[in-house]
Amino acid sequence: MVVKLKDIADATGKSITTVSRALNDYDDVSEETKALVNKIAKELGYSPNTWAQRLQKQHTDTLGLILPTFGPRFSDPFFSELLAGIGNRAAQLGYDILVSTRAPGEEEEIAYRAAIQGKRVDGFILVRTRRQDERITLLQESDFPFVAFGRAEEKLDFPFVDEDGTHGMKVLVRHLTALGHKKIGCLAPPPELMFAHYRLQGFKESLTEAGIQESDAPILVGDLTQRGGYEQACKLLDSASPPTAIAACNDLMAFGAMSAAQERGMVVGKDISITGFDDIPMAEYSHPPLTTLHQPIYEIGGRVCEMLVKLIQGEALKERYVLLKPELLVRQSSGSV
Amino acid sequence: MVVKLKDIADATGKSITTVSRALNDYDDVSEETKALVNKIAKELGYSPNTWAQRLQKQHTDTLGLILPTFGPRFSDPFFSELLAGIGNRAAQLGYDILVSTRAPGEEEEIAYRAAIQGKRVDGFILVRTRRQDERITLLQESDFPFVAFGRAEEKLDFPFVDEDGTHGMKVLVRHLTALGHKKIGCLAPPPELMFAHYRLQGFKESLTEAGIQESDAPILVGDLTQRGGYEQACKLLDSASPPTAIAACNDLMAFGAMSAAQERGMVVGKDISITGFDDIPMAEYSHPPLTTLHQPIYEIGGRVCEMLVKLIQGEALKERYVLLKPELLVRQSSGSV
DNA sequence: ATTCTATTCCAAAACGTTTTGGAAGTCAAG
DNA sequence: CTTGACTTCCAAAACGTTTTGGAATAGAAT
DSSP states (O other), rough: OOOOOHHHHHHHOOHHHHHHHEEEEEEEEHHHHHHHHHHHHHHHHHOOOOHHHHHHHHHOOOOEEEOOSSSSSOOOOHHHHHHHHHHHHHHHTTTTEEEEEEEHHHHHHHHHHHHHHHTOOOEEEEEBBBBSOOHHHHHTTTOOOOESOOSSOOOOOOOOOEOOHHHHHHHHHHHHHTOOOOOOEEEEEEBBBHHHHHHHHHHHHHHHHTTTOGGGOOOEOOOOSSSHHHHHHHHHHSSSSSSSSESSHHOOOOOHHHHHHHHHHBBBBBEEEESSSSSOOOGGSSSSOOBBEOOHHHHHHHHHHHHHHHHTTTTOOOSSEEEEOOOEEEEEOOOHH | OOOOHHHHHHHHHHHHHHHHHHHTTTTTOOOHHHHHHHHHHHEEEEOOOOHHHHHSSSSSSSSEEEEESSSSSOOOOHHHHHHHHHHHHHHHHHOOEEEEEEETTHHHHHHHHHHHTTTTEEEEEEEEEEEEHHHHHHHHHTTTTEEEESSSSSSSOOOOOEHHHHHHHHHHHHHHHTTTOOOOEEEEEEEEEEHHHHHHHHHHHHHHTTOGGGGGSEEEEEESSSHHHHHHHHHHHSSOOSSSEEEESSSHHHHHHHHHHHHHHBBBBBEEEEEEBOOOOEEEEEESSBBBEEOOOOHHHHHHHHHHHHHHTOOOOOOOOEEEEEEEEOOOOOOOO
């Protein structure tokens, strides 16, 4: 049998009210009674029924996170790193994480609506913002607290943490052109993703800067997986005049591109330069280690989580918009021509 | 304002009872009324308050998953793959996942107790079973539904899915000895983990089988990360008579070992053989691609999830104990001496 | 003796839903 | 015009907690 307040009340001879208030350390309960109630509660192994508590208190101490899946899964180490950051910070702050996966579309919207209306969670963490992000408008209309990892195209006002992808790609391409590369391919993410926009913008701007023609900077869209990177890289490498460098917009695709190059007998970092973006833990240990842009994914997760909790608790945010500069990590996968 | 049953009742002129029953498609409500109620409910954007529902119904449609963290994070791609499998299957079955991270110890136990007593979740998925696993006894004592990924040492009876690590390692070592290796190092997981036990057992048994002395089969314990694998592999490689093959007990450590070997100018797959266990998505794309044991992590996640849901719903399990045979994938990281 | 203040307690309402145990109405059969 | 069966509805209780708005007691001040 599950122990409830009534059981403690019966055991101590006090009322339910008193027991409740004793457990919550109200000061209209005598120290003696508190001690007694706490003792008995411990003995009986009491812990409160969460739903009853939440029904009454009108908040859940739970944060929602719906991972957008393209394809059947979300096993991108990027997400696991982010989730780790969110989860651990949330645990510290006394919050739980309710995780779901939903492909972008109607199902996804229903999931959000149900969570909001049904008061399942106190707030949402939004990841992988999209150009026209219905999630954002939905949450704003509902006046529901959320923090996004990523910006949105429309000049909507909402708190976010994001990395400066444009800046990052510029630094990266400068690194490549400094090494003498004049023909640089790009493995881009699906264009509806906001971060694709920023990274691509950086890529393009820095080409203009370096005086490289568009024709010498082929851009292929991949699905962010190794396989996608591999497939697109094959196309680049097998073209009439293949590039001497490939800038992938995430590490996973960079790994795929490395496989494609190595399969063709090329030595990555010598015969061809390949770079990534994200610096997932794997990047340091690939062979050769991957030149990439580091963004502190784990810390970002924690940061987003923290902001959301503040928002929920009605505290003011010190910074509503956080834009982090990714740091270029030059490893052995890039070299001079 | 949040829409509740009362609002629909007022709008339709029906009672709360009737509205509730109409929405739940009871057959003591006329079709007309049902249609009306559903229409109004949709118009008002109603969706039920989850806590109230759960308080009443006594179940949560939520599965609990507390990831044991050694160190501050759990960004092992293994977990993200597993979580993906669990999450997607759960979504199909109409369940949510409540994810927490907790380091093994008292905090962890408190988290379990609170979730059980507080009826937060309908059941638990247990991962990374340990030799003396207090979580199992706790859940059994509380008579709380759970399914484990992994077995336990004591002959406790509980439903689980596991891979046959002993068998896997045997197949693997046979592969290595067939290639002529006579000195094989092993990177083992922390011994309190149950899967360490099974994999190590397989390792040891197959050495006896092949007539290899213990002194020619050094076993070093690593923390399952690349870094850990790197560090321990360094010790092996820098020893007086280094092994010609290293069998790491998970892929991540194998990657670390590959870095260590490559750092020393060795060609992995030629100068030294390195193998993993798990076949995380990365394994196929490392350089060289990793010889490893494939276990269908994603599918296991789904399977565990499915079993737990059946258990919760009181259905009989077709198979209470599932033991899968990992499949040896020979890639280029292993070669003859 | 009366009033006031402080302390300690508690009955009842509230949170939003589902379920219980009928009630009311309609229709057909007797 | 009764009776029974069926359909459609609903008031009230229940789930377990917190909060509200006092009540009861004791001691101090008048």
